[in-house]
Amino acid sequence: MSAPPGPRLAPKDPDYEARVRESFARQSHMATLGITIAFIAPGEVHLALPFAERFCQQNGFMHAGAIASVADSASGYAARTLAPPDTDVLAVEFKLNLLAPARGEGFLACARVLRAGRTLTVCQADVFTTGVGEPTLIATMLSTVIVRPVEGRR
Amino acid sequence: MSAPPGPRLAPKDPDYEARVRESFARQSHMATLGITIAFIAPGEVHLALPFAERFCQQNGFMHAGAIASVADSASGYAARTLAPPDTDVLAVEFKLNLLAPARGEGFLACARVLRAGRTLTVCQADVFTTGVGEPTLIATMLSTVIVRPVEGRR
Amino acid sequence: MSAPPGPRLAPKDPDYEARVRESFARQSHMATLGITIAFIAPGEVHLALPFAERFCQQNGFMHAGAIASVADSASGYAARTLAPPDTDVLAVEFKLNLLAPARGEGFLACARVLRAGRTLTVCQADVFTTGVGEPTLIATMLSTVIVRPVEGRR
């Protein structure tokens, strides 16, 4: 009983994957950081972040803000996979624990929904190193996402 | 890759279980809340909290502070199982997401170590309902515990 | 500019104080811990927790769960002072940083609203020692509270 029982994973929006990809494409921050979508399923989204020297902290590791960026977007889109059509998702809050230095060839943020409520969705995202060697868990995020009706966009 | 790779679970203190039980017995808050130890293993501790009407919030559910209490102690003792002899553990901070009302016959807080560092240990604790029916995940806690040398005690 | 600009503090419920007191009286957990209301104003609630040996951790300090209890209720009721009539408040999540051991004659949890939204209210609560000597900040909590219409109660 150490793993949380999975949420009911039937998506309410049959086009959830297209919606996630469309919204992701509008996040300029993702393109700037070189983040790509690695996996989408109901209640789960993985995003890949390559190591880049221009997003580092003082010791040459990726900055915690870059790690937060990939974990936050993975979490928001994991929440979006279970949201109704014509909704948007916004981060309410997140907490990130940094477990190991963010060094390596790249990183994979694996977010999953812990609970999808009517208004609020709670997600967890684990960030691992990718590339040569064993994956190392470098960070974990616990977050709250709010699901909102989409307002008219131009 | 959605589950974190397990930490190295070799306990540094062969008497870790006795140490946890001895410290737990000194936590008057545990006895007051009726909390008992359900499971101890290297890197993992489960504590059981019975429902009690005198620890409730305004709607008759267990108060979030009671849920935090059981999750926090489970996390601290999970950290203690991997700590060296002659150390004590103290919570640095914790974050609790409340996922469902804390109603039911009782609750089980299942804490595990995500990373055991020299000074800091990061833990996650999931709190489930127990008793009749399917266990429901009602809360999850992500926390940081500091491992300190024991100071002389009378 | 280091202090947050105050929220608009006009209460939407003229009977906010009575509502807070009535809900507080229904929280059995407050009576059990001996917690009392010290101050109520729009956007701010202070609760007092006396030191008690039966709510302690292994070193004789008040358990972090007891501190979380008083900070969480103070935050929820701070949120309630700004909520519309016929609403209830529930903790969504909170994060508690423990800054110093919880020893002393008593503690005062001072919660204030950082932002009161339509659905979500964000609060901060500082917990100080009371009694002899200078007040010491022993913990701080940052939390999210959801405001919900009251459902019919028996």
Add this chain to the structure above:
Amino acid sequence: MSAPPGPRLAPKDPDYEARVRESFARQSHMATLGITIAFIAPGEVHLALPFAERFCQQNGFMHAGAIASVADSASGYAARTLAPPDTDVLAVEFKLNLLAPARGEGFLACARVLRAGRTLTVCQADVFTTGVGEPTLIATMLSTVIVRPVEGRR
């Protein structure tokens, strides 16, 4: 008593400002985001982030990861102002509550130390809009920073 009593603010490192500026200059992530130092004092650092279209989320607001970046670095450097010479600071964990959309000409992250311990420092950072109009509090971060002896660098 609603504001935390200030920490003892005597810096242990007389060259704290130079140390902060030198470390900041090595954070490539700061230069990439266009972040600059606005204020340094013992226990307090303010960093300015200009709005930039390439760091946005799907609605054209600055991404929460960009806001986390500026708040995290401000907090780490606030901690550094009170740390001994020959130490480095690393984020252990942070929690960010997002209070309003990150739109505007720019943002100012105002971080201050709540408690500076031997090993761990706890900080709070408020992020405000800058430019035309009243400053709006858009986010607040509560974080833990670890102070470590500097290891030899090439």
